[in-house]
Amino acid sequence: MAKVLMTGNAAIAEAAIRAGCQCYFGYPITPQTELTEYMAANLSRRPGCTFIQAESEIAAINMVLGASVTGARAMTSSSSPGMSLKQEAISYMAASQLPAVIVNMSRGGPGLGSIAAAQSDYFQSTRGGGHGDYRTIVLAPSSVQELADETHTAFDLADKYSIPVILLGDGMLGQMMEPVEFKHEAPAVPPVRPGGLRGATGRPSRFIRSFTSNPAELEELNWSLYRRYQQIQEKETSCEKFMTDDAQLIVTAFGIAARIARGAITNARALGMKVGMFRPVTLWPFPKDQLKELSKTAKYFLDFEMNMGQMIDDVKLSLEGSGDVTFYGRPGGVIPTSSEVLRVITRLYYQKGLNG
Amino acid sequence: MEKIFTRPKSLKNAVFHYCPGCGHSIVHRLICEIIDELNIQDKTIGVPPPGCSVFAYYYFDVDMIECPHGRGGAVATGIKRAAPDSVVFTYQGDGDLAAIGTAETLHAANRGENITAVFINNAVYGMTGGQMAPTTMLGMKTTTSPYGRDPEFDGHPIKMSEIIGQVEGACYVERVAVNTPANIRRAKRALKKAFQNQLDGKGYSLVEILSPCPTNWKMSPVDSWKWVDDVMSKKFPLGTIKDTTGKTHAD
Ligand code: SF4
Numbered sequence: 001m002a003k004v005l006m007t008g009n010a011a012i013a014e015a016a017i018r019a020g021c022q023c024y025f026g027y028p029i030t031p032q033t034e035l036t037e038y039m040a041a042n043l044s045r046r047p048g049c050t051f052i053q054a055e056s057e058i059a060a061i062n063m064v065l066g067a068s069v070t071g072a073r074a075m076t077s078s079s080s081p082g083m084s085l086k087q088e089a090i091s092y093m094a095a096s097q098l099p100a101v102i103v104n105m106s107r108g109g110p111g112l113g114s115i116a117a118a119q120s121d122y123f124q125s126t127r128g129g130g131h132g133d134y135r136t137i138v139l140a141p142s143s144v145q146e147l148a149d150e151t152h153t154a155f156d157l158a159d160k161y162s163i164p165v166i167l168l169g170d171g172m173l174g175q176m177m178e179p180v181e182f183k184h185e186a187p188a189v190p191p192v193r194p195g196g197l198r199g200a201t202g203r204p205s206r207f208i209r210s211f212t213s214n215p216a217e218l219e220e221l222n223w224s225l226y227r228r229y230q231q232i233q234e235k236e237t238s239c240e241k242f243m244t245d246d247a248q249l250i251v252t253a254f255g256i257a258a259r260i261a262r263g264a265i266t267n268a269r270a271l272g273m274k275v276g277m278f279r280p281v282t283l284w285p286f287p288k289d290q291l292k293e294l295s296k297t298a299k300y301f302l303d304f305e306m307n308m309g310q311m312i313d314d315v316k317l318s319l320e321g322s323g324d325v326t327f328y329g330r331p332g333g334v335i336p337t338s339s340e341v342l343r344v345i346t347r348l349y350y351q352k353g354l355n356g
Numbered sequence: 357m358e359k360i361f362t363r364p365k366s367l368k369n370a371v372f373h374y375c376p377g378c379g380h381s382i383v384h385r386l387i388c389e390i391i392d393e394l395n396i397q398d399k400t401i402g403v404p405p406p407g408c409s410v411f412a413y414y415y416f417d418v419d420m421i422e423c424p425h426g427r428g429g430a431v432a433t434g435i436k437r438a439a440p441d442s443v444v445f446t447y448q449g450d451g452d453l454a455a456i457g458t459a460e461t462l463h464a465a466n467r468g469e470n471i472t473a474v475f476i477n478n479a480v481y482g483m484t485g486g487q488m489a490p491t492t493m494l495g496m497k498t499t500t501s502p503y504g505r506d507p508e509f510d511g512h513p514i515k516m517s518e519i520i521g522q523v524e525g526a527c528y529v530e531r532v533a534v535n536t537p538a539n540i541r542r543a544k545r546a547l548k549k550a551f552q553n554q555l556d557g558k559g560y561s562l563v564e565i566l567s568p569c570p571t572n573w574k575m576s577p578v579d580s581w582k583w584v585d586d587v588m589s590k591k592f593p594l595g596t597i598k599d600t601t602g603k604t605h606a607d
Contacts (some may be wrong), residue, residue: 151571
């Protein structure tokens with residue numbers, strides 16, 4: 001298929017339809033509303049598919065829960081304050097092992113915050129977000145093409161591991177336009193996951209629950225989730241390395257911050273500085289081995305995020321003390337420029353004596 | 357000898373954990389009888405709530421999904437939209453339907469979701485030990501209204517069925533009780549109609565059931581059944597609140 005020019009929000013919606021998303025439930029919130037609008041215009045007209053503008057983010061995610069119970073591919077999207085409202089049901093879905101794709105085009109917080117792009121939901125996304133011991137897979141694309149590709153991956157991973165998957169973008173990725181190519185055609189009939197509840201036809205009745213009054217039983221549920229999380233950590237990490245082979249200073253960044261850092265690194269290289277970038281695509285599971293590996297050749301790391309420093313915890317945990325980590329960030333929806341990041345890189349490079 | 361009374365096929369052979377005199381077990385049985393009579397056991401999906409009836413899936417022999425407190429209307433919406441051939445019912449208490457899940461309930465009704473809502477009103481939070489519910493009677497003592505429910509501070513008992521009766525998408529709303537044999541028969545008629553409406557594609561049906569909770573009312577079962585007549589149904593009058601189906605009761 002030829003490339004088309006699209007906003008990130010629309011690209012996710014189109015990719016979801018092509019991945020066989022049968023049900024979308026949403027609620028307007030800037031800066032992701034175009035996704036909801038795209039689904040209203042396009043998904044609702046597809047045979048067998050459903051679009052509902054729910055009365056709240058809480059209702060939307062619970063509709064996703066219900067649709068997922070039947071084996072349908074279901075999705076919702078929101079932005080930071082709306083994501084907070086969804087956490088209860090995400091915890092239930094994690095406990096009940098129900099797949100779903102949940103998009104967060106995040107914005108500045110805390111509170112109502114701002115509608116500008118920010119990355120301050122890293123902790124919420126990668127630490128479960130709601131109550132209880134659980135994780136969700138978190139994918140962090142950094143271009144419109146990747147938003148489309150990772151949307152497809154998100155549905156596949158959700159089904160493969162029966163787990164909610166968060167696609168974490170931000171207001172900038174959602175609203176910017178880039179050429180995108182869709183690699184899949186939408187299925188004529190939306191797929192149905194085997195094992196969903198649609199009535200006990202030809203089999204005994206089944207129930208899905210998370211509650212038990214027996215702590216030992218709940219402990220076993222927790223350990224079984226844990227084993228699955230271990231499998232995911234083993235098999236599903238994904239990252240991008242950019243000019244890291246000879247790099248003495250490695251910038252760690254995800255999502256849109258990595259786009260900004262890439263420009264800064266290219267310019268730093270032009271100035272003769274040996275700088276590279278490590279970009280996790282999966283924020284959970286965090287590609288910690290791949291990052292640790294880099295500390296064999298590079299000693300200095302600059303963690304750059306559009307928040308007060310959240311992923312830096314995972315960077316440090318991954319390096320296990322084997323790297324010198326500095327942080328630079330801008331919270332609140334301020335979007336740093338490449339030249340600003342270049343200044344930080346240059347200063348650090350000279351401070352650490354890397355200019356030889 | 358002819359067998360004239362037996363356990364419904366869709367009611368599992370299990371001992372109810374409900375307290376003696378509790379309305380839940382009666383309502384469970386009624387729903388199961390209806391599922392059998394309508395021959396829908398293999399396409400029914402139940403949505404029970406947290407609370408005393410959280411273990412409903414140990415009793416109903418149909419597919420069930422335990423859902424977050426109050427979100428039954430939304431979860432049932434997702435199920436029914438994704439699998440329109442299924443028969444979906446929510447089972448919700450007063451804290452669930454009339455407090456934490458007010459929005460989900462009202463909007464499921466307003467969209468005219470083709471589902472059946474069973475609303476157990478026993479005027480208290482049962483499982484947590486008898487706290488004040490939105491439906492607690494004025495002056496009634498609970499653990500969180502120890503001096504009696506005072507309208508000045510706690511508001512009045514909320515009449516959710518009347519509120520939902522105002523909503524276009526709701527096709528049938530009726531309030532019944534399960535405190536006497538005659539009322540139990542009426543309750544079954546109402547519930548059966550609420551399921552039939554779904555099979556006929558008519559939209560959202562709600563049956564509110566005044567249901568004794570002798571444990572938290574601190575009464576004997578017999579006194580609690582009387583209290584439903586003497587006190588509760590004065591505030592929550594029994595009868596049809598809305599019916600646009602153009603159909604009389606199923607039998
Ligand atoms: S506490 Fe009340 S509602 Fe709960 S099982 Fe006992 S009588 Fe029934």
